[in-house]
Amino acid sequence: MDDLEATSWFVTYPQFMLSRRLASNNRRDISRNHNVASIDMTDLYLLPPAPGDEPRGTQSIGRAVTLLRAIASRGRRGIRIDELVGMSGLPKTTCVRVLGRLCREGLVARDGHTNKFYLGRLLYELGLLAQPRYRLGEACEPVLRRLAEHTRDTVYLSERSGFEAVCIACCVGDYPIKAVPLDVGVRRPLGVGVGGVAILAALDPREASQVVGGIGRRYTGFDGLTAARVLRHVRESVSIGYATGPSPGAPGALSVGVPFPPVLASASITVTALSNRMGAARQRRLAALVKAEIDGIAADWNAAIGI
Template sequence: MAGRQSPQSESTRTGTQSIERVVGMLRVVASRGRRGMRIGEIAATSGLPQSTCARMLARLEIEGLVDRDAATRKYFLGPLLHELGLLARPRYRLSELCDGALHRLADLTQDTLYLSERSGMEAVCTNRALGDYPIKAMPLDIGIRRPLGVGAGGLSMLCAMPEAEAEAIIQANGHRYEKFASFTADFLRDAVAQGRERGYSFLDSAVTPGTGAIGMAFPKDNPVGAISIAAISGRLGPERRENMVRELRSEVRRIEAALLGRPSSARASEDD
């Protein structure tokens, strides 16, 4: 009969859906970084029934893909993922490549520096450096995943993308933004437009009241990562912010040159 799927194609579709569901579950657990999540939070975030989550998590725990703390009843990413990660060979070792830039900027600004890497429609914090200023913006744990646009690093990546691609991501993540303070799809569209005009992203009290951040993505037009500087709002006035942006742009150009395997001329052209 026309339009009827064969048993093999039906099995393939079901198998693909199962893989997607497992990967989605792992992304949900990873979204809290090292803080872990209880099953009720996992069900609410994933949109799956709690009974389904319980069955999946039980199997993933047996396989070593998640780990459950008996005292807190929280789930964490499991040991097998760590073991597999040791064998992975990323195209760019951005965390190592950007480490010097993060620490130079932390020493210069005395504020908190983050490296965010793009993972599909999310940004993952993969490195950070803490400056010496005694009052800090709330530290973001390494490994935390957030929808692109939440945080200055992810927002700067949206600003650097072609408009159609950025809009598609904003639409797809629309329901997720509402879990983050004042974020909405329309708020992000305005923030992206402003970031494109400035040449960097800027958020003030958008995620955490009283704190702000600036961010810059790299490389241009096809961002794989971003560096952001977070501080209390009082340290991000217009004049100081422009000075920070100048230094940030210089470091980002060095990183872009390293990714392309060519000598950096960032200092010579930083005012272009």
């Protein structure tokens, strides 16, 4: 059992991050000694199996999870079957068959009027029992609230989950016209949206390239995005110290995202506002403001674990 597995179920966040740091060091040592890829080994289980590598009998499970992830990427907006076919790469007949079973089990719900699919009630009920080991959203709640009050805009906290970024918290400012393109709980491939780009920018360049390559064709389901465009965006973000760009699903909105130091958390904080409020000078000020808050979180965590 490695350091992560040995962590107590009720571990505090700073304690968890210390064990994560130790485990990360162990993985780097293994990578150095055996010349293996630098990608985080705890995320390998999320890579799609190579053709012929998937054990017999598990294909249906993999297809079901692929469809659930695609549905989750659309949040409360729902998604139609043709979009699911394009995002999953599965034949339409397979999608229809798997979705039918997921609907019968309550894992997926279909709106008969719009023919859109949504995550089902059973997933919500099961999620009530899914106790996380730590709650990054709770730890950052005062910071998100402070940023929203100061900027009057919408502030998001996104965390890496394998090859995806998940919105785990959101705080809306009091500016009269809102830009709220992302629901809490929505997950999208890393690189789709500024929060995910910021997370990639904080990674080792080799790992970032491997992650983007692993996502591959999933990008095309997001307005024709490509891996090459994502990597170019990541490099630009590294050069200026933060990520900036349009917000997918919110025309006229623009975001600025700053990553956490990866040794503490693979996450980012993003401020989103109408583009006419996001000139270059304000983008720089927002990035500096968010970075100062993240530095404060890092200092608190380091103090809590005696570093």
